[in-house]
Amino acid sequence: MQKAGHEKGKTPVPDGIILQRLSLLLTWKNFIFFYTLRVESDVTPGLLVSLVTVDKGRPGRAGRIISRILLFGEDLIKKPLFRCQQCGECILSHTAFICSQRCPKRLRNGPCGGTRDGGRCEVFPERTCVWYAIYRRSRLLRRGVLLDAVEPMHNWRLEKSSAWFNVFTRRIGPPVLFLRKQNDDDTRGKN
Amino acid sequence: MMTLAEKIDRGEFVVTAELGPPQSSNGDVIRRKAAHFRRGIDGVNITDNQTAIVRLSSISAAVICRQEGLEPIIQMTCRDRNRIAVQSDLLGAAALGIGNVLCLSGDFTSFGNHPEARPVFDMDSIQLIAAVKGMTEGRFLSGDPIKTPPSFLIGGAANPFAEPLDARIHRLEKKIDAGAAFIQTQPVFDLEYFFRWLERVRERDLDRRAAIIAGVMPVKSAAALRYMQDNVPGMRIHPDVIARMEAADHPEETGVREAVETIRALRRTEGIRGVHLMPLNWESVTPVLLDAAGLGGSEQKEE
Numbered sequence: 001m002q003k004a005g006h007e008k009g010k011t012p013v014p015d016g017i018i019l020q021r022l023s024l025l026l027t028w029k030n031f032i033f034f035y036t037l038r039v040e041s042d043v044t045p046g047l048l049v050s051l052v053t054v055d056k057g058r059p060g061r062a063g064r065i066i067s068r069i070l071l072f073g074e075d076l077i078k079k080p081l082f083r084c085q086q087c088g089e090c091i092l093s094h095t096a097f098i099c100s101q102r103c104p105k106r107l108r109n110g111p112c113g114g115t116r117d118g119g120r121c122e123v124f125p126e127r128t129c130v131w132y133a134i135y136r137r138s139r140l141l142r143r144g145v146l147l148d149a150v151e152p153m154h155n156w157r158l159e160k161s162s163a164w165f166n167v168f169t170r171r172i173g174p175p176v177l178f179l180r181k182q183n184d185d186d187t188r189g190k191n
Numbered sequence: 192m193m194t195l196a197e198k199i200d201r202g203e204f205v206v207t208a209e210l211g212p213p214q215s216s217n218g219d220v221i222r223r224k225a226a227h228f229r230r231g232i233d234g235v236n237i238t239d240n241q242t243a244i245v246r247l248s249s250i251s252a253a254v255i256c257r258q259e260g261l262e263p264i265i266q267m268t269c270r271d272r273n274r275i276a277v278q279s280d281l282l283g284a285a286a287l288g289i290g291n292v293l294c295l296s297g298d299f300t301s302f303g304n305h306p307e308a309r310p311v312f313d314m315d316s317i318q319l320i321a322a323v324k325g326m327t328e329g330r331f332l333s334g335d336p337i338k339t340p341p342s343f344l345i346g347g348a349a350n351p352f353a354e355p356l357d358a359r360i361h362r363l364e365k366k367i368d369a370g371a372a373f374i375q376t377q378p379v380f381d382l383e384y385f386f387r388w389l390e391r392v393r394e395r396d397l398d399r400r401a402a403i404i405a406g407v408m409p410v411k412s413a414a415a416l417r418y419m420q421d422n423v424p425g426m427r428i429h430p431d432v433i434a435r436m437e438a439a440d441h442p443e444e445t446g447v448r449e450a451v452e453t454i455r456a457l458r459r460t461e462g463i464r465g466v467h468l469m470p471l472n473w474e475s476v477t478p479v480l481l482d483a484a485g486l487g488g489s490e491q492k493e494e
Contacts, residue, residue, distance in 0.1 A: 104299055105310065109317045110362040112296045113350035113377065114424035122424035123299045135358045150321070150365055153274065153314045153332070 059169065071162035088158030088166055093175035094146040096137040102130045108151040111135075143179055195234040195262055195291055196344040199373055199402045204458060205465035206486055207234040207264065207375070207404060208477060210256070212247035221252050225259045227474040231481040232261070234291060236375070236467065239266040243303025250284050257288055264346065265289055267323075268297030273313040274322070274332050281326060285341030293346040293375060294319040317365050320347055324370030347371035349403075351388035352381065352427035360391050367401045374401050375467050378408035380416070380428040382456055389462055398462035405457045408469040409450035409476050413437040447480060454484040 059067055071086075078084035078099075082092060085101035091108065092099060104123040105112055111131035114122030119132030138144045158166055166172045198205050208228050213220040228235050235256050239249040253263035265284055272280065281292065296316040300308045314322065322332055329340040347366035350359065363374065379385045385405070392398050410416055413436035420428045432449060439445035450468075457463045466486075470476050481487050 105296060105312045105315070107296065107312070107315045109315050109365060111353070111355075111358050112315075113348060113353055114298070115353040115355075116424050117354065119354050123301055131358060132355055135355050135361075139357070147361065150317055150369065153318045153322075156313070 059165075063165075063169070067162050067165040070165045070168075074162050074164050086160045087154060088161035088163055089155055089172050090163035090167075090175065091151060093177060094149070094151070095134045096141050096143050096146075098130055098134045098137060100130055100134060106154070107131065108154060110147070146176060146179070193233075195264070196372075198233055199344070199464065202464070204486075205233045205402070205404065206231055206468065206481065207236050207465065208232045208468040208470070208474075209236045209238065210252065210474070211238045211241055211471065212249065212252040214244065214246050216247065218247075218251075218255050221247070221255045222259055224474045225256050225261055227477045228261055230478060231487055232468075232477070233465075234264045235261045236264040236293060237266060239268045239295070239297070240271065240303070241266075241298070243270065243298045243300045243305065243308075245304060250280060250287065250289065253284070253289050254287050262291070263289055264291035264293055264344075266293045266295055267319065268295045269312050269314050269316065269319055270297030270300065270310055273311055277314075277319065277322065278326065278331060281323060281341055281343070282337075285343065290342060291344045291346065292323060293348065294323060294371070295348050316347060317362065317369050320345055320366055320371050321369040344373070345371050346373040346375055347401075348376070349374050350377045350425045351379075351385050352377055353425035356388065356391065359388065360395065360397075363392065363397055364395060367397055371401055373404055373464075375404045376406045377425065378406040378469055379453055379457070380408075380426075380432050382453065383429070384427055386460070389460065393462050398464075402464035403462060404465040404467045405463050406467045406469055407450050407453050407457070408471065409473060409480060410436070410446045411473060412442045412446070447476060447483065450480055451483045454480070454486070458484075458486075 075084065075086070078090075078092075082097065082099045083102055084090075084099055085106075087101045087106075100106075100108055103112075104121065111129055112122065115129045115132055116122060116125060119129050119136075121127045121129045135144075135147070138147055155171075158171065163172065167174050193201075193203075195205060195207070210221065210224050210228070225235065235253075237249045237252045237256065238246070240246050249265045249267070253265045256263040267277065267280070269277070284292070294316050296312070296319075300306055300310045323343055323345050325332065326337060327340055327343050327345070329337050331337060347363075347369075349363045349366070353359065366374065376385075389398070389403075392403065397403075410419075413433055416428055416433050416436060419426050420433075435449065436442055436445055454466050457466055468477060468480065470480075478487075
């Protein structure tokens with residue numbers, strides 16, 4: 001995942017301009033414009049980044065408002081579907097769309113040594129080990145290569161924040177939805 | 192005497208042993224246990240609040256072992272420390288002359304005597320191995336440089352018996368990539384299954400990149416085996432072993448014989464670079480085991 005820093009994004013923007021851009025963003029056409037820009041190209045000029053002004057890793061006022069709105073929408077989708085734990089550093093797409101943070105130890109790099117027979121959790125024997133499920137489904141969906149990379153330590157400052165917002169502001173990498181592209185470039189080297 | 196790191200480097204067969212510190216401030220317990228590890232043991236592996244039960248700290252026990260002339264390996268778990276505490280403890284351990292660290296995720300708090308405690312798990316064992324490696328290379332997790340970097344032989348754990356096997360091999364490879372120089376396994380009670388795992392390990396050439404040290408546990412009775420099978424997650428015990436223990440007139444002797452046979456079988460196996468003895472509260476059996484297995488260590492000189 002690209003983690004290119006955005007120098008431009010870090011220059012503070014006056015609040016008035018932020019609100020102006022915010023109103024611009026709120027028309028749905030513009031939202032789609034921003035969204036496609038973000039998803040399609042890796043050299044996004046970072047419009048959203050400058051809009052929300054992430055300064056020293058903390059969003060400004062406008063950023064916090066957008067973040068809260070996005071978090072609300074994210075919860076509506078991710079909570080019922082994936083039992084999202086709001087880690088703010090979403091790796092759902094790497095783990096075959098099973099939330100790894102349901103693991104009692106919140107492991108991000110595979111199962112601990114205690115998985116019981118039949119793939120049950122060591123802490124709660126009545127549950128299936130999430131990592132057991134992830135490996136099983138990854139194989140089924142042929143997404144096993146996504147488990148090769150070592151996930152870095154969790155950034156606890158992102159806890160309880162919106163992962164979508166964090167993707168937009170480039171604090172975390174984008175999700176890997178389609179694997180074909182990923183296969184072309186070497187996944188192993190990307191940690 | 193050669194250190195553990197040197198022995199592993201040279202490709203010699205190493206023997207390590209596990210020592211559980213007491214649930215009290217009595218350091219003599221450690222000295223008493225350590226006395227059984229004087230001969231033939233290359234490293235004493237000291238547990239870190241094993242099964243989440245409060246015990247004398249691993250680093251303190253390691254210092255006592257050093258005073259007794261043994262080479263300690265400290266276990267470091269992610270259960271009780273965040274990244275600040277982990278790094279601070281590692282610096283302290285290095286300053287006290289401890290040169291080996293086994294990085295583990297740790298048993299969950301609910302298994303121990305303080306189930307209400309907050310489990311930390313700021314990182315997992317792979318990230319911990321990478322962190323220790325980074326520290327030995329002179330940088331903190333923050334990226335800041337360390338003026339005097341610690342020097343550690345880094346180890347990781349592997350459980351050949353837990354499902355799914357794919358994930359086990361995958362994680363082992365990640366640990367070795369992250370910087371683990373030796374890999375310690377869960378106790379082997381099912382050689383067949385263990386060799387199946389080892390085959391997969393050898394396929395990926397992992398046994399050459401890190402020293403695989405297989406766990407061996409002498410047990411006193413069939414009841415102990417059955418208890419472990421039912422209560423220790425990720426444990427696999429071959430039914431024949433339990434049957435043999437049950438049929439035995441002197442279960443302790445049979446337990447020793449089983450362990451010795453396991454050690455012999457492991458020693459003959461390509462890709463196994465040592466054994467790790469886990470005589471839980473039965474440390475006195477260690478010299479007996481080593482003599483019977485032919486690992487008494489005539490080359491080991493008392494100094």
